[in-house]
Amino acid sequence: MTHSISLTVNGARRDLQLDDPRVTLLDLLRERLQLTGTKKGCDRGQCGACTILVDGRRINACLALAISHDGADILTIEGIARGDQLHPVQAAFIAHDGFQCGFCTPGQIMSAIGMMREAQAGDDPERIRECISGNLCRCGAYAGIVDAVLEVQTSEANQRRSA
Amino acid sequence: MKPFDYVRPASIAEAVAAAAQPGAAYLAAGTNLLDLMKGGVSRPDRLVDVTHLKGLDRIEHLADGSLRIGALVRNADLAHDTAFAKAYPAVAEALLSGASAQLRNAATLGGNLLQRTRCAYFYDPASRCNRREAGSGCDANGGENRLHAVLGWSEGCIATHPSDFCIPLVALDAIVEIEGKGGRRELPLDELHRLPGPTPERETALEPGDLIVAVRLPASARDFAGHARYLKVRERTSYAFAVVSAAAALKIENGTIGHARLALGGVAAKPWRARAAEAALKGASPETSAFREAAQAALADAKPSGDNAFKIELARRIVVRALTLAATGTPARIPALPASPFASGALHA
Numbered sequence: 001m002t003h004s005i006s007l008t009v010n011g012a013r014r015d016l017q018l019d020d021p022r023v024t025l026l027d028l029l030r031e032r033l034q035l036t037g038t039k040k041g042c043d044r045g046q047c048g049a050c051t052i053l054v055d056g057r058r059i060n061a062c063l064a065l066a067i068s069h070d071g072a073d074i075l076t077i078e079g080i081a082r083g084d085q086l087h088p089v090q091a092a093f094i095a096h097d098g099f100q101c102g103f104c105t106p107g108q109i110m111s112a113i114g115m116m117r118e119a120q121a122g123d124d125p126e127r128i129r130e131c132i133s134g135n136l137c138r139c140g141a142y143a144g145i146v147d148a149v150l151e152v153q154t155s156e157a158n159q160r161r162s163a
Numbered sequence: 164m165k166p167f168d169y170v171r172p173a174s175i176a177e178a179v180a181a182a183a184q185p186g187a188a189y190l191a192a193g194t195n196l197l198d199l200m201k202g203g204v205s206r207p208d209r210l211v212d213v214t215h216l217k218g219l220d221r222i223e224h225l226a227d228g229s230l231r232i233g234a235l236v237r238n239a240d241l242a243h244d245t246a247f248a249k250a251y252p253a254v255a256e257a258l259l260s261g262a263s264a265q266l267r268n269a270a271t272l273g274g275n276l277l278q279r280t281r282c283a284y285f286y287d288p289a290s291r292c293n294r295r296e297a298g299s300g301c302d303a304n305g306g307e308n309r310l311h312a313v314l315g316w317s318e319g320c321i322a323t324h325p326s327d328f329c330i331p332l333v334a335l336d337a338i339v340e341i342e343g344k345g346g347r348r349e350l351p352l353d354e355l356h357r358l359p360g361p362t363p364e365r366e367t368a369l370e371p372g373d374l375i376v377a378v379r380l381p382a383s384a385r386d387f388a389g390h391a392r393y394l395k396v397r398e399r400t401s402y403a404f405a406v407v408s409a410a411a412a413l414k415i416e417n418g419t420i421g422h423a424r425l426a427l428g429g430v431a432a433k434p435w436r437a438r439a440a441e442a443a444l445k446g447a448s449p450e451t452s453a454f455r456e457a458a459q460a461a462l463a464d465a466k467p468s469g470d471n472a473f474k475i476e477l478a479r480r481i482v483v484r485a486l487t488l489a490a491t492g493t494p495a496r497i498p499a500l501p502a503s504p505f506a507s508g509a510l511h512a
Contacts, residue, residue, distance in 0.1 A: 009227065021169035021210070024197070044198050049266060057239075057268040063197045064269065067169055068190065069214050073372040115264065120243065134263025 005070040009033060010079025018067055020101040025069060026050045026061035037077035039107045048135030051114070052076050058114025060134075077106035080113065088152045089113050096151065098144035104137040107120060111135050112149050116156075123153060164200045168209040175216060175374060177341050182211040183344055183372025189213055192269040194262075203288045204295060205279075214271075217294050219376060222247060228382030231340075232488065234375045238328065239264070239310065241272065251384060252493045253331040260395045261327040263402045273375040274340070275328045276335030276355065279365065280432070281404055282322035293319045297364040306332050308469030310406060313433040313478070314462075320363030321460040321468035324356055324433050331393055332392065332465065334426035335384035335436040340377040343370055352378065356433035363432075387412035387424060394485040395428070396477065405429040407478045411485035412457035413449060418442035420444050420453070425461060425486070430478055437461035449490035458482035 003018045009029070016032065026043075029035045029052070039048030041060045050061040053075040080087040082118050089112050092098070111132055121127040128146050168212050172178035181213040182189055186208030190196060213219070219235040223246055231243060232252070241247055242258035262270065266488035284303045289301035300496055303321050311321040318357035329352065336369035337352040369375075395408040408428035413423040427435040440461035458479040465475045 001168075021167065026371075044193060044201060045266060048263065051265055058265050059269045060194070060265045063192075063194045063266075065193060065210075066196065067171075068193070068214055105500050111265065118239070118243075118264070130401045131264050134265040136167070136402070147326075 003067050005067060007066075007069065007071070008073045010074070010076060016066075019066065021067045023066045024062055025052065025054070025066050025074070026066040028066040028085045029061065029074075029078040035076050035078050038110075039103050039106055040060070041107075046136065047104075047107075047121070048111055049104055049107040051110040051135065051136075053114055053117075054158060058111050058118075058134075060098060065121070075110075077110055080109070088155065089116075089148065092148035092152045093145070095142040098141050098148040100137045100139035104135065104139065106144055107143075108135050108137075112145065112152075115149065116153060121149075123150060125150070146163065165203070165206045167200075167207055169212065170209060171212045172216055172280070175376065178204055178211055178213050178216065178397070179342055179344060179372045179374055181209070182374065184194040185371075187211055187371075189273075189277075189374060191271040191274040194266050194270045194275075194436050195274065199279060199286075202286060202346070204286055213374065218362070219273075225379075228385065230380045230384075231338075232272055232378050232380075234271060234377055236272045237268060238262075238270045238272070238275060239267040242267065245384075251331070251335065251380060251387055251391075252317060252388060253393045253412055253489075253492075254328070254335070255395040257331050257395070257408075257410065258329040259408055260408075261395065272328075272378060275326055276352070276378070277369075278324040278325060279366070281325045282311070285322060293295065293324060294366065297362070299365075305469070309471045309472055309473075310429075311468045311472050313467060313471060314427075314435055315357045315358040315433070316468045317361065317363065320432065322363070323429055324431065325404050325426060326434065327408060328394060329356075329434040330408055330426045330428040331391070331412070332378065332380070333436050334382055334410040334412055334424040335387065337384075338379045338381070339375055340379065340429075341369065341373050342376050343373040347376075349443060353434070353436050358505035359432050364400075366432075386414050386422070387498075390415055390489045391487040392485055393488045394481055394488060396481060405482050407474055409478070409481045409485035411482070411489040413444070413486070413489050415449055415490070418448065420447050422448055422487075424483065425457065426463065427478060427482070430465070430474065437482070439463065449486075451487065454483045454486040454490075455479075457486060466487060499512075 039049040041047035045060045045063040113140045121131040188207035190210040190212045219233040223231040248255035290302040301330045390413040395405045397403040412424040423441045425437040440457040443460045
């Protein structure tokens, strides 16, 4: 049985036919829509490499059935820059050497963006570490990631104050 | 993952009818179920997707002072609801100590109550597991079992229940609302999960088709807001299941404990309510000697199920510390950080 779903992906509406309900959002993005920035790491919700924003909230795309997300608004790593202008979190990751390898980094950046939208961590480095602990990697960039998040949060707070 | 049919019911009655068929399973966020299906541990023929059902995602403060939480409320939304966290701080603390932000954003209340054990032998279809396949045996018994149960286990199953959220809920006398073939009924959360006994494959009191639609916290649960904590110890600083956890809640009147609530996680196949410890605390001064006595009472029936005798002493110490923290007072800000129980801070207003 074929199921029809409609998603908004990085601002564009996509109408899709699913022949098999087993397809996850992760596989749909990578295999059907060729948006391969979202990575398949463990595929079991443990590493965070597949983190995307669904209706503004970060989730593990590997543990989400596409068919169950009919109507959802999805943001992936491909959708955050404006043309050649990097998203502030991308720029801060570069400035603070927050990059892990290309496999983990997209999920880390999407997780950091989601964390800031949730606004639960404040400027406490311990809370930031906890809030981003759903992204596991054995590389060594964690300290840079925390610095990058702090910089973007401070910069955005200053902009709000001066606005 | 085995192929399955997918149905999206338009009403609770339709959902119950669809899920009552053999081989059917409810799908909410799927954060546990899809993981189990990918590993071949769960093999449903049909998924009944309840995430689009209307009206199950509300947090309602009822006129009688109780709180009703719909089964589709997401863990993160509940934990970050300011009024909720103020009235039931230990529950918010437990929610925030569980899993990762990504999983908390997706996972639902109903799914959390029905998540399966993380026993590695249950998760490995090549191992024998009475819980996964009735009568097949238990490879955890005699296997790698330092994290297994110390209370209420049977020869046939020594697995633990993994939830953090359920521990303070059980302590606070939460009620589960269930919609089934026979209509609506209610059950104390303490009676939802079963101990393994000779039938570990029967994990809950639910019948085929039963759908958890809400959980209620009685008005009395708010009485503990000023002295309530959830303390979780785990093997890394975040994003890990509890080795042992404790929810402690006290009502302190004129310098003595009027009422005490205590439940333990990571020690049994269900959230473990420690009623003997509660009785020992009633009327006592909130002091270490009383907390030690309560800890002895809470673990009086404990015995190792393998290499886990350390969990009994660990649980005693967690009980003493959780009660000490609760007596000190609920912090103004829910910590949700592993190091937080040792940090000081302003107290709950």
